[in-house]
Amino acid sequence: MRAATIRSIILLLISLTLLGLTDVQSHSIEVLPHWTKGDIVHLEITRARVKSADGKSTITGKTHTEFRIEVLNTNDSGYLVGWTAGKTRFDSPSQAEHSFLGQVVNLMNGRQIVLEIDSRGTIRGVRNWQELKAGALKVLDALAATEDLQNEKHDKAFMSNLRAQWISMLETKAQVEELCTREAQVYFKVLGRGYTHNEPFEYEDLFSNPLGGEAFPTHVSMALKAFDQQAGQAVITWSQTADPTQVARILDSMIKEMRARLGREPLEKEFPKAVSMEDHAEMVVDVATGWVKTLKHARSVNFGTRAQVDTTSIIRTAK
Numbered sequence: 001m002r003a004a005t006i007r008s009i010i011l012l013l014i015s016l017t018l019l020g021l022t023d024v025q026s027h028s029i030e031v032l033p034h035w036t037k038g039d040i041v042h043l044e045i046t047r048a049r050v051k052s053a054d055g056k057s058t059i060t061g062k063t064h065t066e067f068r069i070e071v072l073n074t075n076d077s078g079y080l081v082g083w084t085a086g087k088t089r090f091d092s093p094s095q096a097e098h099s100f101l102g103q104v105v106n107l108m109n110g111r112q113i114v115l116e117i118d119s120r121g122t123i124r125g126v127r128n129w130q131e132l133k134a135g136a137l138k139v140l141d142a143l144a145a146t147e148d149l150q151n152e153k154h155d156k157a158f159m160s161n162l163r164a165q166w167i168s169m170l171e172t173k174a175q176v177e178e179l180c181t182r183e184a185q186v187y188f189k190v191l192g193r194g195y196t197h198n199e200p201f202e203y204e205d206l207f208s209n210p211l212g213g214e215a216f217p218t219h220v221s222m223a224l225k226a227f228d229q230q231a232g233q234a235v236i237t238w239s240q241t242a243d244p245t246q247v248a249r250i251l252d253s254m255i256k257e258m259r260a261r262l263g264r265e266p267l268e269k270e271f272p273k274a275v276s277m278e279d280h281a282e283m284v285v286d287v288a289t290g291w292v293k294t295l296k297h298a299r300s301v302n303f304g305t306r307a308q309v310d311t312t313s314i315i316r317t318a319k
Contacts, residue, residue: 027227028196029234033121033290035079039071041291042319045183045312052307062091063105066317067183078118080127083184085109104143107136113180121191121290123184129176140166187292187314190236190285195224207242207277210301214250216242216277225282232288240279247275272304291316 048062066086073080087109114127126132170176193201200223206215218240226235251273259265281297295314301307 027224027229028194029224029227029287030194031121031190031192031234031236031285031287031290033079033117033119033191034288035071035074035081035290037071037074039069040319041069042317043067043069043187043314044317045314047313048311050309050311052309053305064089064091072114076119078116078124081115081117083113083115083181084111104140107139108132108180111135113184115181115184117188121188123181123188126177126180129173129180132180133170133176136170137166183312183314186281186297186312187295189238189281190222190283190292191290193222195222195234195236197224197227199223205240207240209250210277210303211254211275213254216250216275217246218242218277227287232286233293234285234287236283236285238279238281238283242275242277244276247277251275272306274302274304276300276302 043066045065045067046062047065049060051058051060065088068082068084068086070082070084071079072082085108088105111132112128113132115123116125116127118124169179195201200221202219202221205218205220207218209215220238220240222236222238224234225237227233255273278300279297280300281295283295284293285291286293292314293316295312297312297314299310301309
């Protein structure tokens with residue numbers, strides 16, 4: 001009886017393997033880009049923001065943007081990839097997309113960002129960054145001169161201040177690349193690493209400081225949650241948390257600087273006494289090609305008694 005039971009268990013395990021339902025614990029995978037010149041992928045990215053204060057939450061905006069990814073060239077060192085945003089649509093009863101804000105949000109609409117990506121999927125730069133910078137500023141200047149803006153009563157001081165902000169965001173190559181690769185950095189983040197169940201890939205990184213100043217050190221963990229061998233798909237999770245000790249140190253330094261500059265203690269609405277930041281994401285990736293099929297990402301930021309959650313959903317669509 002015991003021998004028959006063992007044989008039955010062995011046959012069951014073999015059957016599960018053939019069906020692609022093997023236990024994820026037995027798998028180690030490596031997710032790398034295997035792309036061909038001419039490959040085209042279409043995505044829809046949905047973003048939403050929820051703000052909370054005094055226990056009340058408000059959805060402040062939801063948008064949808066279509067993106068087109070095209071592999072422009074390949075060689076032994078990597079890839080040239082075109083990343084092009086379509087028009088951003090506002091999920092709101094208001095006519096936000098026809099307003100000045102909507103036009104500013106769509107400054108990069110239709111402009112192809114040419115990404116330089118190495119053989120492991122890491123973005124190394126934006127080849128046409130100077131062209132993108134010049135084009136964005138030209139569109140902003142054109143918006144300032146339209147009659148629609150005059151109807152909305154945007155004064156010259158407002159426009160001057162807005163343009164100054166954009167210039168500061170696009171001043172250097174590094175700043176242009178950071179602005180132009182935000183979505184792409186998240187989309188390609190899963191690439192270039194090996195994953196084994198119960199052995200998360202961990203490293204240290206930085207969060208941009210939402211209050212300005214020194215970035216917040218973070219701890220990042222990426223892990224293999226599931227692997228469907230038959231479909232060739234892996235589910236990868238990613239989490240990132242700001243180091244509370246370092247956050248407290250940086251905030252204390254910023255408060256001291258503000259106190260010296262203002263000659264008084266800053267109020268909480270001007271400068272919260274506590275800040276926490278967390279990222280959580282889950283993505284489904286085709287292991288054979290490295291193309292991500294779906295991705296859900298949430299960034300939570302708490303400013304004292306206030307909180308903000310930004311969610312991003314990326315879905316590969318058929319065209």
